[in-house]
Amino acid sequence: MISRHILPHYRIAVVGAGAVGCYYGGKLAHYGREVHFLMRSDLAHVKKHGLRLISRQGNIHLPKVLAHATPEEIGPVDLVLIALKATANASLDTLIPPLLKPDGSTMLMTLQNGLGNEEYLAERFGADHVLGGLCFVCLNRTAPGTIEHFGHGRIEMGEFAGLPLPRTWEIQGEFKRCGIVCSVLPDLGLARWRKLVWNVPFNGLSIAGGGIDVARILADEDLLYLTRGLMDEVIGIARRLGHDIPPAFADKNIENTRSMGPYRPSSLIDYLEGREVEVEAIWGEPCRRGFNAGAEIGRLETLYRLIRRLTREKRGEI
Amino acid sequence: MISRHILPHYRIAVVGAGAVGCYYGGKLAHYGREVHFLMRSDLAHVKKHGLRLISRQGNIHLPKVLAHATPEEIGPVDLVLIALKATANASLDTLIPPLLKPDGSTMLMTLQNGLGNEEYLAERFGADHVLGGLCFVCLNRTAPGTIEHFGHGRIEMGEFAGLPLPRTWEIQGEFKRCGIVCSVLPDLGLARWRKLVWNVPFNGLSIAGGGIDVARILADEDLLYLTRGLMDEVIGIARRLGHDIPPAFADKNIENTRSMGPYRPSSLIDYLEGREVEVEAIWGEPCRRGFNAGAEIGRLETLYRLIRRLTREKRGEI
Numbered sequence: 001m002i003s004r005h006i007l008p009h010y011r012i013a014v015v016g017a018g019a020v021g022c023y024y025g026g027k028l029a030h031y032g033r034e035v036h037f038l039m040r041s042d043l044a045h046v047k048k049h050g051l052r053l054i055s056r057q058g059n060i061h062l063p064k065v066l067a068h069a070t071p072e073e074i075g076p077v078d079l080v081l082i083a084l085k086a087t088a089n090a091s092l093d094t095l096i097p098p099l100l101k102p103d104g105s106t107m108l109m110t111l112q113n114g115l116g117n118e119e120y121l122a123e124r125f126g127a128d129h130v131l132g133g134l135c136f137v138c139l140n141r142t143a144p145g146t147i148e149h150f151g152h153g154r155i156e157m158g159e160f161a162g163l164p165l166p167r168t169w170e171i172q173g174e175f176k177r178c179g180i181v182c183s184v185l186p187d188l189g190l191a192r193w194r195k196l197v198w199n200v201p202f203n204g205l206s207i208a209g210g211g212i213d214v215a216r217i218l219a220d221e222d223l224l225y226l227t228r229g230l231m232d233e234v235i236g237i238a239r240r241l242g243h244d245i246p247p248a249f250a251d252k253n254i255e256n257t258r259s260m261g262p263y264r265p266s267s268l269i270d271y272l273e274g275r276e277v278e279v280e281a282i283w284g285e286p287c288r289r290g291f292n293a294g295a296e297i298g299r300l301e302t303l304y305r306l307i308r309r310l311t312r313e314k315r316g317e318i
Numbered sequence: 319m320i321s322r323h324i325l326p327h328y329r330i331a332v333v334g335a336g337a338v339g340c341y342y343g344g345k346l347a348h349y350g351r352e353v354h355f356l357m358r359s360d361l362a363h364v365k366k367h368g369l370r371l372i373s374r375q376g377n378i379h380l381p382k383v384l385a386h387a388t389p390e391e392i393g394p395v396d397l398v399l400i401a402l403k404a405t406a407n408a409s410l411d412t413l414i415p416p417l418l419k420p421d422g423s424t425m426l427m428t429l430q431n432g433l434g435n436e437e438y439l440a441e442r443f444g445a446d447h448v449l450g451g452l453c454f455v456c457l458n459r460t461a462p463g464t465i466e467h468f469g470h471g472r473i474e475m476g477e478f479a480g481l482p483l484p485r486t487w488e489i490q491g492e493f494k495r496c497g498i499v500c501s502v503l504p505d506l507g508l509a510r511w512r513k514l515v516w517n518v519p520f521n522g523l524s525i526a527g528g529g530i531d532v533a534r535i536l537a538d539e540d541l542l543y544l545t546r547g548l549m550d551e552v553i554g555i556a557r558r559l560g561h562d563i564p565p566a567f568a569d570k571n572i573e574n575t576r577s578m579g580p581y582r583p584s585s586l587i588d589y590l591e592g593r594e595v596e597v598e599a600i601w602g603e604p605c606r607r608g609f610n611a612g613a614e615i616g617r618l619e620t621l622y623r624l625i626r627r628l629t630r631e632k633r634g635e636i
Contacts, residue, residue, distance in 0.1 A: 208526070211625055220636065222623040229619065298616020300548065305540040306624075309527055318538065 006188035011077040012110060013038060013099050015086030017067075018048075020111055023146045024155070024180065025081060027051050029062055032179035036066045036074040037093065043067055045144035071098035079171065081120070081133075084109040086281035089120050094113035096125060104129075106203070107167060109157065111135050113199065113266075114281025115192055115289065118160040131168065131190045134195055134305035138263070138309060154181040158188030193238035194245055198253050199282050201230040203267035204303045213262040216256070226299070227254065233299045237290035238252070277311045279304070322572025323606050329395040331356060332418050334402030334493045335385075338429055342473070342498060343399060344369050347380055349496035353446075354384045354392040356594070360616045361385055363462035372460070373467035389416040397489065400428040400439070404599035414443060422435065422447075425485060427475065429453050431584075433510055433519065433607065436478040440547035449486065450506045452513055456581070472499040476506030507595075511556035512563055516571050517600050519548040521585035529590060531580040536572070544617070545572065551617045555608035565612060591622035595629045597622070 011032075014025035017039045029035040029051075039046060050063040057170045065314035068074050084091065100106045104289050109131040110117040134157075138150035155175065159168055164184045172232045175182040191230050205217050205226060217223045231250035238245050270277045290297040327353075332343035333359045347353040347369075355365060368381040386392050395417050398558050402409065418424045427449040428435040439448045452475075456468035473493065477486055482502045493500040503509050525545060535541045549568035556563050588595045602624035610616040630636050 010478070210631055220627055222627045224625040226620060233616065252360060295509075296614065297615060298547070298551065299617075299620045302544060302617045302620040303480055305544040306526055309538055309540045315526055 009034070010079060012079045012081060013071070013074050013077040014081045014083060015071075015095055015099075016082060016088070017042065018083060018085070019141045019147050020135055020137070021081065021083030022051055022141070022145075022179065023053060023082070023137065023139050023149060023153075024111065024135075024175075025050050026062060026147070027180055028062060028175070028178045030060050030066065034066070034191055034214065036068055038071060038074065039069070040288065042144045043069055043105055048073040049145055050144045053095065053149060054146065057149070060241070065201050071095050074099060075104060076101040079107045079109065080119070082108060082112060084112065084113055085276060086112045086117055086278045087276040089117065093124060096121075101124070104172075105237040107131055107171070109133055109171070112153070112281065113278050114196070115285040116281055122160055127161040131157060131171070132160055132192070134185075134191055139268075148298045154183070155204040156183050156185050158185035158191065160188060176298055187243070189241075190238075190245070193234065193241070193243045193251065193286075196238075196282070196286055197231050197245065197249060198232050198257070198299060199265070199267075200286065200303070201227040201235050202257065203265040204230070204307055206265050206268040207271045207277070208303060208306050211268065214257055214260055214270070218258060224254075230299050233287065233290075233296060237286060237293060237295040237297065237300075240293040240295040241289060271311055271314060274313070277307070278308070279308050279311055283307060327352070328397060329354065329401065330397045331392050331395040332399045332401060333389070333413055333417075334406070335360065336401060336403070337402030337459040337465050338371055338453055338455070339399065339472075340402070340463075341447055341460070341467060342429065342456065342458050343381055343452075344371050344378060344465070345498055346493070346496045346546075347383065347450060348378050351492075351496065352384070352620060354386055354395065355567075356389055356392065357385050357387070359441070360576065361387055364466065370464045371467060372464065375467070375471075384518055389413050392417060394419040395424060397425045397427060400426060400435070402429060402430065403594060404435055404596045407435065407575055407593040408436070411585045413444060414439075415521055417446070418443070425489070427451055429473070430599065431596050433603040436506070440478055445479045449475060450478055450510070451475040452503075452509055458587075471522070472501070474501050474503050474509055475532055476503035476509065478506060478577075486580070501540070505561070506558075508561040508563070509553065511559070511561045511604075512567065514600070514604055515549050515552050515554075515567060516553050516575070517583075517585075518604065518618060518621070519545040520575065521583040521600055522625055524583050524586040525589045525595070526621060526624050529586065531582045531586070532575055533580040536576060537539045542572075548621065549615050551614060555604060555611060555613040555615065555618070558611040558613040559607060589629055589632060592633055594633070595625070597626050597629055601625060 012035045014021040014037045015035045027242045044067050046067045051065050053060040080099050108121050108129050111133045118130050118132045133155045135152045137152045140148045142148045168184050172182050172184050202214050205223050209223050235245045267277050287300050287304045330353045332355045334341045335355045343353045349635045362610050364383050364385045384417050398417050416526045426447050436448050436450045451473045454472045455470045458466045460466045486502050488502050490502050519539040523541050527541050566592050587597050604620045605618050
């Protein structure tokens with residue numbers, strides 16, 4: 001367990017240095033924390049030029065960044081922030097062990113999308129090491145070592161295995177001191193399902209509807225109807241699994257989305273650029289859990305199977 | 319009522335002279351029946367050059383065809399064969415009345431796809447005038463006045479309002495004498511639902527799956543799974559509505575489809591060429607009837623709404 005007084009000195013590793021990893025890791029480093037970035041494609045560039053965060057809240061340039069090619073170079077840390085694409089989770093089997101402290105106190109916090117990421121870590125490294133953070137943020141990696149921030153930025157974090165612990169609050173405090181809007185969740189599972197109420201229809205229909213932004217989904221009577229039907233289905237599955245989401249949450253989500261304008265969900269951008277889409281985390285795993293719980297899953301399953309097909313075809317895998 | 323002895327003399331009108339109308343009307347005319355074709359785009363060509371049916375079962379050239387621009391030119395007939403696209407049904411309100419005999423004996427037989435066409439005619443012209451025919455045939459209009467026949471050709475016909483009548487058997491006999499494989503159905507509604515078990519998934523996924531033929535649907539694990547799920551759902555709706563289709567019918571349908579090779583459903587061809595797709599007849603109306611019957615419709619509804627969106631976008635209507 002990490003006690004409060006050693007917090008400012010603890011070592012942090014960021015695994016998966018895409019937009020999310022560089023943004024939050026960059027904020028922590030900017031405020032003086034010891035943050036080690038595990039990098040691949042951007043490694044040489046970042047070693048030479050550092051990291052740039054472009055934001056209307058103020059630009060940040062970090063000329064010197066602790067960037068590494070392997071987890072062995074980093075060694076044991078107190079906190080690992082995992083921001084890999086969920087489709088690359090298998091690589092965690094080898095990336096995580098060198099980062100673990102012998103005393104078992106290393107915390108693994110996944111900042112990934114969808115369902116199944118905490119479970120993946122828990123199965124391999126023990127449930128009591130695992131935390132999850134839901135990121136509500138609009139980011140884009142616009143060039144090597146350069147992350148553009150378009151809005152929001154809140155993290156909602158919680159323990160995988162149960163209620164918040166002292167360490168959960170400590171991390172929250174540390175993040176807040178580094179300028180990150182952050183809250184602690186009493187129920188991480190509920191929060192994941194609440195986020196899926198948005199991600200399932202909007203990420204999904206942006207792809208299956210022909211490659212369109214959220215404004216065009218909302219403007220189309222058929223897709224809006226389907227959005228509502230999918231939200232109801234996700235809420236129904238969540239309720240079967242014991243997560244109490246009120247039906248009115250769907251309407252509220254749709255209303256909030258109207259203010260986003262022509263926003264393109266991250267899955268759509270991945271799809272259009274031929275990158276892997278987190279199909280299993282966002283649609284497959286919720287679908288399987290709904291099936292196992294005996295919930296109605298017809299809409300979700302149809303979307304899941306279509307997106308699986310469309311993304312594989314787009315990437316030339318069929 | 320038409321009595322047997324006058325049959326060879328009765329007047330037939332074909333409304334909607336696309337591939338289906340020209341093929342069956344052409345067969346009847348070839349065997350000496352008085353067939354009047356109501357035509358639009360191909361009228362001048364057919365008046366000058368006649369009709370050509372290209373088929374491995376033997377080519378037919380009809381140099382002189384009774385082709386007309388208006389139903390008034392045709393006047394009252396004994397039998398109207400309706401082969402318009404279901405999306406053009408509104409035009410029947412003005413096309414049919416000039417074809418009706420004052421004694422009320424004109425029979426209206428729709429050869430159209432999907433659900434709702436018999437009902438459309440019944441509401442306007444009386445249920446006891448209406449018959450339906452399901453066409454199991456692979457046709458393509460390859461040039462003005464030229465229809466290519468790739469295989470099959472069977473018509474299953476029945477009365478809209480109930481059991482077969484003497485007139486139903488008479489029409490069957492007449493069609494058979496003109497070389498058309500033809501059977502009489504005790505339950506037209508059941509037959510329509512049985513055909514939807516195929517049309518809903520294969521026509522639907524050929525569009526929503528990215529513009530692919532049935533062989534590619536069968537070769538894809540996700541689309542095959544979805545095909546089976548959609549078939550189960552259609553069978554479930556049909557059973558709720560009193561049409562007894564055994565669950566094994568789905569497997570049989572899938573097996574039969576394997577022998578079709580890279581067949582492109584008519585809806586896919588319409589979609590790819592930017593023509594109207596019979597969205598309401600094939601997906602919309604079954605979905606509404608399932609909803610009203612309290613059946614599970616999640617898969618069907620998702621497909622319906624996506625196809626409605628995709629086809630409207632393709633045609634530049636959004």
